[in-house]
Amino acid sequence: MTTRLPSRTAVAFLSATLLLAAPVATAQALPAPTPAPSASATTTLELPRPTGPYTVGAEILHLTDHERTDPWVPEAGDRELMVSVHYPARAAGGSTAAPYMSDEEARLMLAARGLDGIVPASVVSSTSTHARTDAPAARGRFPLVLLSPGFGTPRATLTSLAEDLASRGYVVASVDHAYESTGTAFPGGRVLTCTACDVAEAAPDDEAEREVLRTVSTGRAADLSFVLDRLTGARPAWKNSRMIDRRRVAVAGHSIGGSAAASAMLADPRFDAGVNMDGTFFEPVPRSGIGNRPFLMLGTDAGHHPGSLDGSWDKGWHHLDGWKRWLTVKDSGHFTFTDFPELSEQLGLPVDPEAPLSADRSTRITRGYVAAFLDQHLRDRPQPLLNGPTPGNPEVVFQQP
Template identity: 45%
Template sequence: MNRLVCAAVALLAVSACSAPIPPRSATPKPSTTPGVAATLPAPTGTRPVGTTTLYLKDTSRPDTWEPSVKARELRVVLWYPTATRDGRRAAYMTAKESELALKGARVTGVAYDVLSRTRTNAVQDAKPAGKNLPLVVLSNGFTKPINMLTSLAEDLASQGYVVAGIDHTYESYATTFPGGRVATCTACDMDTDPGFGTRTVLSRAADVSFVLDRLAAWDRTGLIDGSRIAMAGQSIGGASALAAMVKDKRVKAGIDMDGTTYARIPKGGLARPFLFMGSPTHVPGGRDISWDRDWKLLTGWKRWVVLPSGDHQSFTDLPMLAGSLGIAPPGTLTAAKSVEITRTYVRAFLDEHLRGRPQTPAFPEVLPCVPEKQTCG
């Protein structure tokens, strides 16, 4: 079956996988009324979720996008298991961040603070609970704050993972630092420059290595198992997962959710596990050849799956937020199905490669691909 036939039958094909689907989360119906705040779906795990924010400064290098700033500052959001079920729920983002995000995305017709009223599930600054837990680093898409992966992060934390979401400063519409200082998207004026993608993923890989160093110093109770670290991201955040793996051997496995890749894998290959999870633009032999190129150099465990009914933003919180923003939902999957698929595939990959628990998710909406034959289905 060539790639054109693959695309034509994608909506009708079913996955060849056979394992049962895990129980669904208690997913509320997203708001369909513009301006009415959304509620993120409940995590599927048994553990309550806590969250806190770290503000880190790397004095060894200047900022990537603001050369006059002599140290790279980062906001890192942590999600983790806790024993605390009651307490103040974390804010999704500040009112100012919501305003700048909506203005940047040219969303109109709703109150600019609507995203700040999104209801989350994590308890703010709750005490972490657990020992030697695997760590997952999350990286956001360009212009988007790390908050847009909150639903995934909360779910992983409820399943016993520590999650570190990095806000890559000056790459999103708004990143707030202590004292109310807001860094805006300086890099947005450079995204058409030659080599922009490569520059971005290399900068993010450096961010990841720095954050891993600082987390090791921050973790004084043995919460994190430094030998079990993976990274996942959406769009250029997914591309950055591959770049981080090339740069830092501490990252044992990676997931790219619909991100064109830029980092060059060494000719000797990369033997650590990797998952490509894409929208229809990322079928083998399609317009974006980066995955085809890198697939040949991935010499360890690897998978490539595609959501024919999905969209570039299907792997983020946007499906749950679209109704409250008064915009069309991404793709043709329901919001609940988008969340369920993303959570299930990411968690199954991590459970297998960080916990040694092989799993094979099965959803008719997800097609496994065979790049060597340029087929999916």
């Protein structure tokens, strides 16, 4: 199998961050992590509070694309997706906290890393969020952002970013792509596991494996376009779809979800801007670019992110034809841009010497730069933060390849 994360970074960081339970498309098969101290069933985890002025609402959608057969399990029939929508809500109303994930989703995520006997699934599934499931939508029209998680990683792991963007006035749809996560709960008690991960693992050589991952990227692009259809089309699947401004839409993702963001922009001109958070471009950015649209590349230290190993970020950068930034974060790891640093730090797990960036700085940087990019390109609000290094963010390096 291809080594797609530098082993000295990947193994250490994965070992130190409890929940990196998923087989990810940017790493080879890794040895089991060093066991961490057992967490009590009474341990309480909490995501960081959103920073924007809006209360946050949340709703879960089950969407089925009747025009496509599932690519990983054709006998399952039509392609299915689970989508968490976070949105700006009115301050009054909403009494039920949105769940982080189900017990079974948490158990499978932990079991994939051999951690199910170390941390109770209930500790992870009951992580406190800051969204309300029955919150009335705020008045007005808001830009839409679609989020795609890493390969084998549940959509829940991008909840902190989704909640923060919603609090700043964005509708955010986080997508679980069927058979591409350690566990995705569907209505009726079904939980689908990562068949696509098994296909990638069984690939006979590097070229075949890469082709599987390219299929993941392009397949997710189709998923994301379908979700956009169902949120903004003539017969929307979401009761609050009227609050979406369909003229302002972005797509972003972590790891292979970042590759899918670029693939979605290549396939669908309705996506106005894109963000790749530390993901190899498994579908290469063509020489013709992506339609002169803005794109943010936010990753780990130069030379440590997955795309540096095969040159996909260098090639992608040179082929991007619109406004662009390539930012790297000192002392970060592949999962810096997800919820994992916050959760692992609260559990008291040891800091990885290869990725010592604190959870607080991980969260602030990810939220701050993604929001600045979206504000500038979906709201036409110039953001000095994107013009160059700032004293308040010494970890962020502006790359000029």
